Amino acid sequence: MSGSKRKELTHDEAVQETYRLTPQIRDIDELLAPSRMRWLPYTMFFQHKNFVSKAINTDDMGFRLTTAHGKVYRVSEVHDEPVNLLVGSSTAMGTGSASDAYTIASRLAHHRKEPWLNFAARAYNSTQEIILFLMHMHRFKKIDKVIILSGMNNFVLEGLPEQLRSDHGQYYYSYEYMHYMTMYNEEQGRKKQSLLQRLTNAVNDKAEPIFTDEGVDTPTRIRRCVDATTRALVQWKSLLAPHNASLDFVLQPLTTWTKNEFTPEEEDIIHATDSCPNNFWRLFGNILGREVYPQYCGGLKEGCTELGIPFYDSNELIRGSDFYRDYIFVDRMHLNDHGYDGMARLLDKHVLPPSGSTRGTVRP
Numbered sequence: 001m002s003g004s005k006r007k008e009l010t011h012d013e014a015v016q017e018t019y020r021l022t023p024q025i026r027d028i029d030e031l032l033a034p035s036r037m038r039w040l041p042y043t044m045f046f047q048h049k050n051f052v053s054k055a056i057n058t059d060d061m062g063f064r065l066t067t068a069h070g071k072v073y074r075v076s077e078v079h080d081e082p083v084n085l086l087v088g089s090s091t092a093m094g095t096g097s098a099s100d101a102y103t104i105a106s107r108l109a110h111h112r113k114e115p116w117l118n119f120a121a122r123a124y125n126s127t128q129e130i131i132l133f134l135m136h137m138h139r140f141k142k143i144d145k146v147i148i149l150s151g152m153n154n155f156v157l158e159g160l161p162e163q164l165r166s167d168h169g170q171y172y173y174s175y176e177y178m179h180y181m182t183m184y185n186e187e188q189g190r191k192k193q194s195l196l197q198r199l200t201n202a203v204n205d206k207a208e209p210i211f212t213d214e215g216v217d218t219p220t221r222i223r224r225c226v227d228a229t230t231r232a233l234v235q236w237k238s239l240l241a242p243h244n245a246s247l248d249f250v251l252q253p254l255t256t257w258t259k260n261e262f263t264p265e266e267e268d269i270i271h272a273t274d275s276c277p278n279n280f281w282r283l284f285g286n287i288l289g290r291e292v293y294p295q296y297c298g299g300l301k302e303g304c305t306e307l308g309i310p311f312y313d314s315n316e317l318i319r320g321s322d323f324y325r326d327y328i329f330v331d332r333m334h335l336n337d338h339g340y341d342g343m344a345r346l347l348d349k350h351v352l353p354p355s356g357s358t359r360g361t362v363r364p
Contacts, residue, residue: 006271008275009271009272009275009276010275011275011276013275014272014273014275014276015276017268017272017275018269018272018273018276021265021268021269021272021330022096022269022330022336023055023098024054024055024056024096024097024098024099025095025096025330026055027053027054027055027056028055028056028095028096028122030053031047031048031051031053031056031058031122032047032048032122032123038062042131042135043121043124043128043131043132043135044128044171044173045123045172045173046062046121046132047062047063047064047093047121047122048062049061049062054098054099055097055098055099056094056097056099056100057100059074059075059076059077060074060076061075061076061136062121063075063076063117063118063119063120064093064094064100064103064105064118064120065100065118066100066103066105066106066109066115066116066117066118067099067100067101067106067109068101068106068107068109068110068113068116069109069110069113071109071115073105073109073115073116073117073118074117075117075118075119075136075139076139077139078139078141079115079117079139079140079141079142080141081115081141081142082115082141082142082143082144083115083116083117083140083142083143083144084108084114084115084116084117084143084144084145084146084147085116085117085119085140085143085145085146085147086104086105086108086116086117086118086119086120086147086149087119087120087129087133087146087147087148087149087150088120088124088129088148088149088150088252089120089121089122089123089124089125089129089150089152089153090120090122090123090153090333090334091104091149091152091252091253091333091334091335092104092105092118092119092120092149092150092252093118093120093121093122094106094118094120094340095122095330095334096330096331096334096335096336096339096340097335097336097337097340098336098337099337102337102340102341103118103340104149104340104343104344104347105117105118105119105120106118107340107341107343107344107345108344108347108348108352110344111344111345111348111355112348112352112355113355114355119132119133119136120149123153123172123173123280124153124172125153125154125157125169125170125171125172125228126150126153126154126228126229126231126232126233127168127169127171127228127232128171129148129150129232130232130235130236130239133236133239134239137239140243142243143240143243143245144243144245144246145245145246145248145352146236146240146245146246146247146248147248147249147250147347147351147352148233148236148247148248148249148250149250149252149314150229150249150250150251150252151225151229151249151251151252151296151300152251152252152254152333153172154169154170154225154228154229155221155222155225155287155296156280156283156284156287157169157170157171157172157283158170158216158221158224158225159211159212159213159216159221159283159284159285159286159287160211160213160283161211161216169224169228172280210282211282211283212282212283212285213282213283213284213285213286213287214285214286216286218286218287218292218295219295221286221287222292222295222296222299223299225296225299226296226299226300226302226303229249229300229303230300230303230304230306230307233247233249233303233304233307233309234307237307237309246353247309247310248309248310248311248312248351248352249300249304249309249310249311249312250311250312250313250314250347250351251297251300251311251312251313251314251315252314252333253314253315253318253329253333253335253343254287254288254293254315254332254333255270255288255329255331255332255333256288256289256290256293256332257290257293257297257315258314258315258318258319258324258329259319259324259329261325262329263325263326263327265327266327266328266329269329269330269331270329270331270332273331273332284332288332293315297313297315301313310351312350312351314343314346317343317346317350318342318343318346321342321346322342323338323339323342326338326339326342328342
């Protein structure tokens with residue numbers, strides 16, 4: 001970041017500055033506002049269905065639409081023709097794009113002239129991603145190619161305090177889930193309490209905790225994330241085997257893992273988003289440094305190699321691209337339209353076989 005002194009922003013000022021610089025983020029925040037959150041079995045939560053806005057629109061299951069060449073592709077339909085899936089969380093879903101046409105799935109469909117479905121969910125970890133596929137795999141008669149653009153949510157969420165760890169790892173809303181389930185159990189005992197005791201407890205319950213990754217052991221964090229990711233990839237291989245589909249894993253980008261210097265626009269938006277952090281952004285404290293990056297990336301690559309799954313690092317791909325020095329980030333982890341189109345072009349060039357070629361084509 002620039003060495004010049006920046007004005008300190010209050011939380012409200014930072015939110016308004018974020019929306020001024022990236023107005024599309026307002027629609028994304030509205031999609032997943034607590035008042036609109038859909039609580040569902042198995043995956044716990046998902047995006048609002050039939051959401052309509054300028055920046056983002058979803059089908060009648062809650063998946064973001066893919067648009068290309070005048071066509072609209074919906075996950076919610078039953079697909080008799082072969083399809084391709086872009087799997088992941090918020091980056092794959094397209095947080096930061098100003099329209100559905102500029103998600104990675106839409107740009108792949110545009111550049112390759114083939115159907116790509118946006119099979120992604122904001123805030124999901126690798127376990128939720130595979131469960132989501134289990135719930136919807138009956139919709140696909142034939143799957144040709146699958147790209148999993150993921151890896152960061154597992155790493156970020158493992159920064160949560162140990163007391164919030166479940167038997168199956170860390171997940172978004174883990175504090176809220178444990179908090180309110182505990183409240184429900186305690187409510188059975190509260191029925192015997194006085195009115196004063198109940199009012200006191202109600203006031204205390206409203207206090208919102210602040211979490212950081214301070215004190216979290218980084219090597220343990222890396223090991224847990226690599227293990228969780230590779231376990232999910234084993235399941236992906238098994239579930240995709242009947243389709244004979246290709247499967248590639250791509251580590252999604254992070255600002256400080258991708259760039260050494262930022263554009264003035266990127267500096268402005270990162271300053272604004274850093275000034276109004278939620279608990280998710282606070283968990284980046286110990287992983288933004290370049291010293292952690294090769295350890296985590298190397299662990300994921302080794303796990304993929306053992307499974308025979310091609311591994312790609314989008315941070316490395318972007319560093320070697322023609323848009324590396326451009327304004328592409330809208331916060332620590334998400335891209336704008338230009339960045340997502342560039343990412344799609346990189347996947348088309350380095351990850352996927354030439355459009356129209358048979359499966360198994362080896363790139364030079």
